[in-house]
Amino acid sequence: MSRCAMCGGERAPGKTTYSVDLGSGVVVVRNVPAQVCRQCGEEWIDAVTAGKLEEIVARARQDRTEVEVVALG
16 A cells, blocks of 8 residues: 555545646646545556656647547546
8 A cells, every 4th residue: 555645645546637738728638547645635647647648738739729628548
């Protein structure tokens, strides 16, 4: 069992929503797998998932998307 670095609470698998303001647009990614502290709600995203999020944001920036809402998983 992994502990939260913020409060010492128990971390458990969960989902989160990731959003980015690109200045000229907004990207929202729902159902992002994460470790979530059961006590304080702090969230951690693993490197593989972070890479997927970076790809989504880069594509939206390149396409000059104003609003994009997607779901992982």
